[in-house]
Amino acid sequence: METSNLTTPSEFILLGLSSRPEDQKPLFALFLIMYLVTLMGNSLIILAIRSDLRLQNPMYFFLSILSFADICYTTVIVPKMLVNFLSETKTISYVECLAQMYFFLVFGNIDSYLLAAMAIDRYVAICKPFHYVTVMNHRCCMWLVASSITFSYLHSLLHVLLVNRLTFCASNVIHHFFCDVNPVLKLSCSSTSVNEVVAMTEGLASVMAPFACIIISYVRIFIAVITIPSAAGKCKAFSTCSSHLTVVTLFYGSISYVYFQPVASYTVKNRIATIIYTVLTSMLNPFIYSLRNKDIKQSLEKLISRITSQMDGLSSTDSNNIHRF
Template sequence: MDRDNQTTVTEFLLLGLSGQSEQEDILFGLFLGMYLVTIIGNFLIVLAISSDSHLHTPMYFFLANLSCVDICFSSVTTPKMLVNHILGSKSISYMECIIQIYFFITFTNMDGFFLSVMAYDRYVAVCCPLHYTMIMKPKLCMLLVVASWVITNLHALLHTLLMAQLAYCFNNTVHHFFCDPYAILKLSCSSTFINELMVFTVGGLVFLTPFTCIIISYAYILSNVLKLPSAHGIRKAFSTCGSHLTVVSLFYGAILGVYMRPSSSYSVQDTVATVIFTVVTPLVNPFIYSLRNHDMQRALRKLISVFRIRKF
């Protein structure tokens, strides 16, 4: 079909998570509460780490960066859904949708890269404790963070520019609460072969590389932990890695269930899994990393006490 004779879509309609108004009201309150807790919780993590000199270590440096990414990640999708509910609208402009796709891809992959970097940090701490300070130097930590930002932004730019080249005709209804790249891809009335090829080559490489690094890091960690002579040493090693491994399982488990298959098989039921890694994972990260971490608990108590003193 000649592209000039097609009706150009100027906006998309986000149907949300439910088609019933009563359920939408409940979901609005639930998502608003989760979003506020996510922002406050991750912001407190960043403040606690930056204000406590005892936490100025590579592990907490990466955790602070992960919390910043989680704040941005949750802010990509949830606020638009909340605003649309308040305004009684389901529309999102074409340009807003493209921008949302860009940042969604960026911060999704950024989470994966930082989880991979944190897994490497745990590997060095458990398997090479005597050389930890020599390996995890500030320059290396900063280089890993900068490299993660550059790679993920270039990757997002590639897919966003390819998405912007597609034609959208009459169907502009998205069965989701945000502009999910796969859901938008299915609406195009032009060929999506190049887009899908890039998803399963470049996208697969960018996604699977940090995931593979995490698997390899924990394989070495497990191998070294099992060689420890005392049960106390084993418990300490698992305690060090337990929080991170929980987040990795939650994040990658949901993503693998949704995106590691052809886009043609993407269904509305996958929305639940999408909510897990876009909303739930950024929400639970502060709790997972602080509940069993005595250093974080001490830093948070110290931070809260400072707020109380300034208040009175």
């Protein structure tokens, strides 16, 4: 099964995080909990923002879209990963592999562009507060989100089409827990020079463009904040950016470690680093934003209280119906 003379294999084998049988069930339990926490946390953030009129502004609009993208991002990877933990074959079809690669790149890039849009929003709010309402209007926000999605879909399509033109006649074992670009390229017996050149040019540009926006925005924010005379004003300005900076550091730090190196040097350390930006960051985002943001925290408390009271109301109604009978 591991070797084939076919130019296009019918399936790949995902080696996963560990090949030891005794590790599979503990890993399944760990990632199932992380996935459920990710779904619940990000869903609560979306519901809290949508249900609170005080949070109907660009900053929270972008955060709700980011939470939705994070749900999709982990869903592309984790369910198949969980199935493979309990499976002996751990296979993924060629078409399914390309589809997973495509949507992983799509939602990963959407996350990247949304983080840039959120940095621009913070820059306008802190450096140009009197123009905030006119600059960050509904049309501008929708244009930023639409541009993020469009560029992400086109970028991902390019990379998947380049992978699809390769031939695979060596091992079909992917040393990873999902179909990432670099591990799949390592299996090709044809030249991957075009893929690598595109990754280091267009791919680098697609990652560095939003990152450059974030850096420029925060340099301008820092310059503006240090001119604020009061210490309380400085603390308030920095507190509005701290959550976003934490997420940016986790996301871009791990991505830089994984992708800005040659394909041949892809190792087990890269798999561990990949967990940070594919699973861990998406899980931690709701906690980072809610713990450091008083408005989000209050909205979540109201939402949870409302849900709890509704559940109590339903349970009391059911018990009354039972007593009637």
